[in-house]
Amino acid sequence: MAERTTVLFITNAELSQASVNLAAAAALATDEDFDVHIASFEGLAPLTPAGVTFHALDGKSFKDIVQEKGFEFLPRHAPGVAGAIKSYKDTLPLLMAPWDSDDYFVIYDSCVSIIKEIKPAVVALDFLFGPGADAVNTLKQRHVFMSPGVYKDHAVHMQPRLQFAWKYPVVSSGFRVPLALSEILPNIYLIYNLIKISYFMPRVTDFIKARNDRGIPGNLSTKYNMFDFNLLYLTQGRPQTDFALDFIPDNLIGCGPILPPFEPLEKADPELAKWLVRRPTVIINMGSHVTYKGNQIGEVLSTIQEIVNRHPNIQILWKCPKPSKEEEQPTVDKDLFGDRIRILSWLPSTPVACLTASKSILAYVHHGGSNSFHEAIGAGVPQVVCPVWIDTYDFARRVEMIGVGVRGNDNAAPYVKSDEFVTALERVVGNSAEADKFRETAKRISEQVGWVDSGRKIAAQHIKEVALEA
Secondary structure (H helix, E strand, C coil): CCCCEEEEEECCCCHHHHHHHHHHHHHHHCCCCEEEEEEECHHHHHHCCCCEEEEECCCCCHHHHHHHCCCCCCCCCCCHHHHHHHHHHHCHHHHHCCCCHHHHHHHHHHHHHHHHHHCCCEEEEECCCHHHHHHHHHHCCCEEEECCCCHHHHHHHHCHHHHHHHCCCCCCCCCCCCCCHHHHHHHHHHHHHHHHHHHHCHHHHHHHHHHHHCCCCCCCCCCCCCCCCCCCEEECCCCCCCCCCCCCCCCEEECCCCCCCCCCHHHHCHHHHHHHCCCCEEEEECCCCCCCCCCHHHHHHHHHHHHHHHCCCCEEEEECCCCCCCCCCCCCCHHHHCCCEEEECCCCCCHHHHHCCCCCEEEEEECCCHHHHHHHHHHCCCEEECCCCCCHHHHHHHHHHHCCEEECCCCCCCCCCHHHHHHHHHHHHCCCHHHHHHHHHHHHHHHHHCCCCHHHHHHHHHHHHHHHHC
16 A cells, blocks of 8 residues: 555644634545644544544643633624724734743644654644744744635735725724725724734733744744745635635635534434424524623523514524623523524534524524634525624624625624614514525525535645645
């Protein structure tokens, strides 16, 4: 038997980053000519796809560090100038340099050791995982970047005529596309603050110095560095689902939704699968990192009850994690609503399994994370987005721009208020020409991007080609 070609994925353990890596690894592992490995923190091990070898990295994951320091996983912020600047101060330095230098070097050394041991033909690297990026650069290891993001995330600064300043909204702002005339100066002001705060905060500059003192050259090795035209970037972008850009470099590849394979819901949870096909269904899933605080459970519950009251044929599935100490677990009056409202603390399978379990899923309500957006895109389901931080505001704009849904919290962001949430949901699930158009557009775009399966296969094919060049 011929020697197999080895590919190593290196990724953060949080699914917001790891999901596209798990997906591509699963697709690649179906080819017997490839020996596929994943290196990440121990928490990701149970999700290792069949046929893939897992290697536990030493050190603490991003989630471990956040919990240890008593931070929110990602602090919410409002859109607009004040909210965006808050995110630059509170969140971006944490994303760029979550680890203290000693913790960072433990992970970096572990990455170096695993690469030397496995000797991969290519490393597929989570583009936000600094220790892995430093390891491949130090070792001069052939690599490609895996990104859950889209074209704008990586190429907005390359657009001609300084369009990043006057046409496209800076991250966290929530501004329109193209920018309104009144938003251009605030956008430029935010770009200045983004650079000043993110790169020149003492936490970041001290960390860069510690890396340099250790012999690791240059700035932080993440997407916030300059784009490398010699490397492949595999993203979930497609022209049908992103803001229109005048220039997309040839090495910035749009694969469409890069989603892990999943067990059909009728196998994972036959009872829930039967329930989903009974009536047209709205699924509410704000992601694993969004917590309900203050009166948020009450606002969502009021919205659900109002929609169910208005539409006797509609049912709603709400994934509501265990509430914070200040909130009580939501309950529903069975005498009033019967079994038309289900509240689960976790989903028995992936969101995509639920979204594809019935042909009558009316809407997917989520926080605007890239993976949630692309799950709905792949499944062909209209969306209601309630953004909470950073890039989720961009995804809310994308949903509106491409015609697959609406934003659910225009005035209340980063929280929700029942009155406007009901109005937004009604636009998507109601018996209107607009709602019909959302459904038609969502299904058409899903077909254009290859449903829920093709993105991971496209990513795997590109990784194969780079590996075989080695």
